[in-house]
Structures are given as C-alpha cells and as structure tokens.
Amino acid sequence: MEKKQFKAESKRLLDIVVNSIYTNREIFLRELISNASDAIDKIYYKTLVDDSLVFEKDNYYIKVVLDKKNRVLKIIDTGIGMTKEELDENLGTIAKSGSLQFKKENTLKDGYDIIGQFGVGFYSAFLVADKVAVITKAFGSDKAYKWESQGVDGYTIEECEKDSVGTEIILNIKDNTEDENFDDYLDEYRLRYIIKKYSDFIRYPIKMDMNRKRLKDGSENEYEDYIEEETINSMVPIWRKNKNELTDEDYNNFYFEKHYGFDKPIKHMHLSIDGAVRYNAILYIPEKIPYDFYTKEYEKGLELYSNGVLIMNKCGDLLPDYFGFVKGIVDSEDLSLNISREILQHDRQLRFIAKNIKNKIKKELENMLKNERDKYEIFYKSFGRQLKYGVYSDFGANKEDLQDLLMFYSSKEKKMVTLDEYISRMPQEQKYIYYAAGESIERIDKLPQTEIVSDKGYEILYFTDDVDEFAIRMMMKYKDKEFKSVSSGDLGIESEEKTQESDEKENKELFEAMKDILSEKVKYVKSSKRLKTHPVCLSNDGDLTIEMEKILNSMPTGQKVEADKILEINVNHDVFKSLKEAYESDKDKFKLYTDILYNQALLIEGLTISDPVEFTNNICKIMK
Numbered sequence: 001m002e003k004k005q006f007k008a009e010s011k012r013l014l015d016i017v018v019n020s021i022y023t024n025r026e027i028f029l030r031e032l033i034s035n036a037s038d039a040i041d042k043i044y045y046k047t048l049v050d051d052s053l054v055f056e057k058d059n060y061y062i063k064v065v066l067d068k069k070n071r072v073l074k075i076i077d078t079g080i081g082m083t084k085e086e087l088d089e090n091l092g093t094i095a096k097s098g099s100l101q102f103k104k105e106n107t108l109k110d111g112y113d114i115i116g117q118f119g120v121g122f123y124s125a126f127l128v129a130d131k132v133a134v135i136t137k138a139f140g141s142d143k144a145y146k147w148e149s150q151g152v153d154g155y156t157i158e159e160c161e162k163d164s165v166g167t168e169i170i171l172n173i174k175d176n177t178e179d180e181n182f183d184d185y186l187d188e189y190r191l192r193y194i195i196k197k198y199s200d201f202i203r204y205p206i207k208m209d210m211n212r213k214r215l216k217d218g219s220e221n222e223y224e225d226y227i228e229e230e231t232i233n234s235m236v237p238i239w240r241k242n243k244n245e246l247t248d249e250d251y252n253n254f255y256f257e258k259h260y261g262f263d264k265p266i267k268h269m270h271l272s273i274d275g276a277v278r279y280n281a282i283l284y285i286p287e288k289i290p291y292d293f294y295t296k297e298y299e300k301g302l303e304l305y306s307n308g309v310l311i312m313n314k315c316g317d318l319l320p321d322y323f324g325f326v327k328g329i330v331d332s333e334d335l336s337l338n339i340s341r342e343i344l345q346h347d348r349q350l351r352f353i354a355k356n357i358k359n360k361i362k363k364e365l366e367n368m369l370k371n372e373r374d375k376y377e378i379f380y381k382s383f384g385r386q387l388k389y390g391v392y393s394d395f396g397a398n399k400e401d402l403q404d405l406l407m408f409y410s411s412k413e414k415k416m417v418t419l420d421e422y423i424s425r426m427p428q429e430q431k432y433i434y435y436a437a438g439e440s441i442e443r444i445d446k447l448p449q450t451e452i453v454s455d456k457g458y459e460i461l462y463f464t465d466d467v468d469e470f471a472i473r474m475m476m477k478y479k480d481k482e483f484k485s486v487s488s489g490d491l492g493i494e495s496e497e498k499t500q501e502s503d504e505k506e507n508k509e510l511f512e513a514m515k516d517i518l519s520e521k522v523k524y525v526k527s528s529k530r531l532k533t534h535p536v537c538l539s540n541d542g543d544l545t546i547e548m549e550k551i552l553n554s555m556p557t558g559q560k561v562e563a564d565k566i567l568e569i570n571v572n573h574d575v576f577k578s579l580k581e582a583y584e585s586d587k588d589k590f591k592l593y594t595d596i597l598y599n600q601a602l603l604i605e606g607l608t609i610s611d612p613v614e615f616t617n618n619i620c621k622i623m624k
C-alpha cells in the first residue's frame with residue numbers, strides 16, 4: 001500500500017495544530033463531534049433538495065465507543081461519509097475544509113449552520129492519539145475506505161469493508177506521560193463530562209454505553225453489572241426554543257443545571273435577535289449576591305456558543321462590570337471565530353452583541369423598577385452597590401446609563417426612593433439635593449447636621465454605602481440639581497444667613513481663641529446655622545468630606561487624607577453661655593470646654609479621639 005505524504009506546508013501545519021493552536025487537549029472531542037454533526041447535517045441538506053430522499057431522524061446519531069483495554073476511543077457517525085477522493089483532499093490537506101466548500105455550494109437554512117470552516121479541527125485528534133484511523137463510506141457509494149496516519153510522517157488510504165454509510169474515527173490513545181494523564185480520555189465519566197461541556201447542544205443524539213450496576217433479580221444485596229446506552233447531550237438548546245413553550249420553571253431549571261447560582265433568579269430574559277448580528281441569549285438577574293461577588297476571584301461573563309458549540313465558558317467582554325452579576329448564555333452564528341474557536345479579541349460582532357445586551361439589561365431593570373418595585377428593591381439590596389460603582393468608575397462614563405436606576409433611603413419617606421422621585425417632590429425654593437453620609441440609617445438619623453435641613457421640610461437622602469458619595473461626586477448633578485452634603489460649609493438655605501452673620505461678628509474673638517486652642521485640628525470655628533438642639537458639630541470645607549476621609553483612610557493601600565474641618569457652635573445652646581462666661585473669666589475652663597466640645601463633635605461623626613484618657617479626665621473635671 002502506498003504511503004502518501006502530507007503536503008509540505010501541511011507537515012508544518014500539523015505540528016502547529018498539535019502543539020500550538022489548541023491550548024486544551026480535551027477539545028479534540030468537541031472537534032470530532034462537530035465534524036460528525038456537520039456530516040449528518042450534509043445528509044439533511046441533501047434530503048431538502050432531493051424529493052426522492054427522506055430524512056428519518058431516528059437513523060442519525062453520533063456514538064462514542066470506548067475500549068479501555070486496547071486504549072481505543074471511537075467516534076462513529078451516520079453522516080454523509082467521504083469518498084476516496086474526499087478523504088485524500090479533506091484529510092490529506094490540512095486547512096482544506098470540505099465543510100466550508102459545502103457551505104459555499106449550498107444555501108443553508110437559518111439556525112442550521114455547519115460548524116467546520118478552517119479545515120484543521122480533525123487534526124486535534126493527534127493531541128490525544130498517536131494513531132488515527134478513519135473508516136468511511138460515502139452516501140451513494142458502495143465502497144468504503146480506510147485512512148490511517150500516525151501524524152507528521154504521512155497517511156495511507158486503502159479500501160475496506162463497511163456496511164452502512166457514515167464515518168468511524170478510531171483513536172489510539174497515547175500512553176500516560178509524566179505531565180499528562182491520557183487515561184482521562186478512556187474514562188467514561190470524564191468523556192461524558194467533556195461531551196456535556198462542549199457539545200450539549202449538538203442537534204443529533206450523542207450516545208455512549210455506560211457501565212452501571214443494579215440489584216440482581218430477586219436479590220436484596222447482590223448487584224450485577226450491565227451496560228446501558230445513554231444519550232448524553234440535551235440536543236435542543238433552551239434558547240432556541242420558542243418562548244411561548246417555556247415556563248418559568250424551565251428557565252429556573254436551566255439556571256440550576258448550569259450552576260449559575262443556588263438562589264432562584266429574580267428575572268430572566270430570553271432574547272432572539274435577528275438584526276445585523278443574529279444571536280439568541282438567555283440572561284438571568286440573580287436574587288442573591290454570589291458569595292465571592294465582591295472579591296477579586298469573581299469572574300464576570302456569559303457562556304458563549306457558536307452554533308450550539310461552546311466557545312468560551314465566561315466571556316467577560318459581553319458584560320460591563322456594573323452588570324457583572326448577570327448570568328447566562330449567548331449563542332450566535334455570526335461570530336468571527338479564530339482557528340482555535342476562541343473568539344477574536346476585538347470582534348466587531350461581539351462588541352455589537354455586548355452593547356445590545358447592556359441595553360436590554362438596562363431596560364429590564366428600568367421596567368422592574370417601574371412595574372415591580374418590591375422585586376427591584378430586593379435586587380437593589382443585592383446589587384445596588386455595583387450600580388453605584390458603575391456610576392463612579394471609568395470617570396463617570398456610564399452615569400447617564402445608570403443614574404435612573406439608583407435608589408437611596410429617604411429621611412421623609414422612610415424607604416428607598418429614586419432620584420427622580422426626590423426631584424419631583426422638591427419644593428420650588430429648594431436648590432439642592434441634600435444628602436447625609438454615615439454608617440447606618442440609625443446613625444444618620446441622629447446626626448446634628450441634618451437638623452436645619454429637616455426643619456426646612458427638605459428631604460435628605462441617606463448615604464450608607466462607601467461608594468455613595470464618590471458616585472454622586474462623579475454625577476455632580478441630577479436633572480440640573482446639584483448634590484449637597486448636610487455637612488458642607490454652605491447649605492444654600494437663605495433665611496439663616498443674616499442671624500449667622502451677626503453671631504459671627506459678635507463672637508469673632510471667642511471663635512479665634514478656640515481655633516488657637518485647637519490649632520491645626522480645625523480650619524476655623526464658626527457659629528452654626530444648621531444646629532438646633534445640639535451644641536456642636538463638624539462640617540467640612542472643600543471637596544473632601546469627613547465621610548470620604550473615613551473611607552479613604554480605611555483602605556489598606558490608601559494614603560492618609562484629611563478633610564478640612566470646621567467646628568460649628570450652636571450659639572443658642574445653653575452650653576454656649578457657659579463657654580462664653582468661661583472665656584471672659586476663666587481661661588483654663590475655656591480651654592477645657594473647647595477640648596470637650598471638639599471631641600464630642602468627633603464622636604458624633606464616628607471619628608476617633610486622639611487621646612480618650614484625656615477626654616474622660618476632662619469630663620470628670622467638670623463633674624466635680
């Protein structure tokens with residue numbers, strides 16, 4: 001028998017295929033099964049154009065057969081087979097794709113696209129096998145042929161016996177090496193896992209004989225081995241099914257099967273897009289935060305399929321970070337795949353799909369906020385923080401997309417409200433959107449700085465997440481209204497302005513004396529226009545608020561920052577009278593009061609006191 005050489009370039013190419021195109025050996029099975037599926041599709045197309053032929057679906061399948069003892073793995077199909085010439089052309093010339101040619105010669109029906117296109121997939125068999133044989137009988141032919149090769153040194157073709165039309169790929173699995181356990185590819189459970197992983201949605205059944213145990217007839221404790229043929233793949237992907245045929249339960253089951261989460265998804269979306277780029281997708285918004293969501297280990301992304309074959313487990317490019325909680329799959333026939341079937345890095349179609357998906361998720365969330373408020377609040381509790389990160393990151397590039405999805409706790413409504421709801425309730429003269437930042441709702445409720453704003457009847461939004469203040473700084477405004485912290489120097493509340501000016505003049509020297517005592521700790525001391533019942537509070541001058549100072553300083557790598565603090569005194573408070581008397585008659589007492597008041601203001605803000613012992617000693621002094 002004549003041994004043929006692969007064409008010269010082919011030799012090099014074969015080496016490239018085996019050693020560098022595929023990063024993962026297990027994909028050989030995906031490639032061979034895809035070829036088998038293509039071969040059956042080709043028969044199917046023939047029956048479409050030839051009225052004398054009928055396509056009996058039951059006769060078409062792929063079977064994976066294992067012979068552990070002889071280290072042989074077979075992939076058998078009942079597809080179109082190959083003639084001698086086709087064997088020579090398709091398997092003798094690397095990078096020659098009979099499938100691509102078939103595609104060019106036939107107009108294919110939507111959704112039934114042939115997978116092969118590069119003409120290299122077959123050779124991935126050499127990733128796991130040291131010898132590959134192909135026994136095939138072409139449709140319409142009465143002769144069968146055997147192609148055989150041990151890799152780069154060439155191949156042989158000879159006539160052989162085969163009863164039915166179709167192809168058998170016979171792999172002699174390599175012996176184990178130090179780094180590689182090839183026995184994996186002779187393990188039925190491992191093979192079943194690989195088939196499920198990559199080829200679950202191949203249209204034709206992929207069968208395999210599975211060894212099982214069962215109780216012997218009539219026995220209660222004696223077992224016997226038996227073999228059962230199992231169809232391993234699900235075949236019809238749920239995303240190709242008609243939405244009307246599917247129930248919530250079907251979608252939820254798919255979510256569990258795919259291990260997207262242990263919770264029940266709060267929403268699912270089923271998209272069938274038939275535009276410039278065609279794709280199907282099933283997306284889920286989970287209810288609960290995955291345990292690792294806010295860690296570095298969490299990897300966002302959607303499963304990506306091309307024609308029902310898995311391309312990527314987690315395609316991160318399909319989701320913006322702020323929607324990183326979304327789970328699901330995308331299947332498209334229109335992707336430009338590279339030769340190893342990993343997506344091209346800057347794929348135009350992929351970017352198109354990603355943009356489309358982003359808009360769909362946004363719309364879905366908007367609808368949920370509008371029509372299913374309770375559900376949205378559950379969602380927001382889990383992932384609201386992520387949306388706020390989204391507003392903050394990328395220098396605010398996405399704020400327009402996200403601002404209407406934000407919610408904050410309202411001092412007036414005692415529940416979560418949107419910015420739009422806040423604005424719509426604002427009295428005419430109110431200039432700003434007021435907010436107060438703090439650790440918790442209870443704590444902010446008690447903040448002295450909120451008094452005057454609340455008294456004016458204005459609503460205050462409570463910022464309890466680290467990211468809140470940073471996010472709205474990035475937004476700056478919402479519908480032309482600026483945000484204003486209740487602790488900021490100027491509150492923009494006019495009626496108080498005049499009295500404060502006269503108080504300021506009257507007590508100028510006293511305030512300066514206090515500033516001298518406190519020195520660098522405060523920028524200056526002034527009479528407060530925001531306090532009513534409390535004697536003191538801190539406010540800030542400039543962009544960095546006290547809450548932001550706390551957050552930035554608590555970050556492990558952050559450098560220490562300090563907000564410019566102003567000590568505000570309530571001149572109408574009884575304590576102020578005592579302070580004034582002390583200023584006029586007893587300088588030591590004045591210093592004591594100043595220190596105590598300053599430290600009290602720190603405590604109210606949740607800041608630490610530099611010398612707690614001195615503080616308690618000071619309190620004891622005034623109690624004597």
Ligand SMILES: Nc1ncnc2c1ncn2[C@@H]1O[C@H](COP(=O)(O)OP(=O)(O)OP(=O)(O)O)[C@@H](O)[C@H]1O
Nearest residue numbers: 035039090097098099116117118119120121122167
């Ligand atoms: N099981 C099979 N039955 C019939 N023809 C086959 C079979 N396997 C491979 N072929 C033929 O051999 C050709 C080369 O296969 P190969 O897997 O190398 O490339 P491909 O499937 O065309 O492209 P890709 O590299 O994208 O998978 C196929 O195009 C097809 O014509």
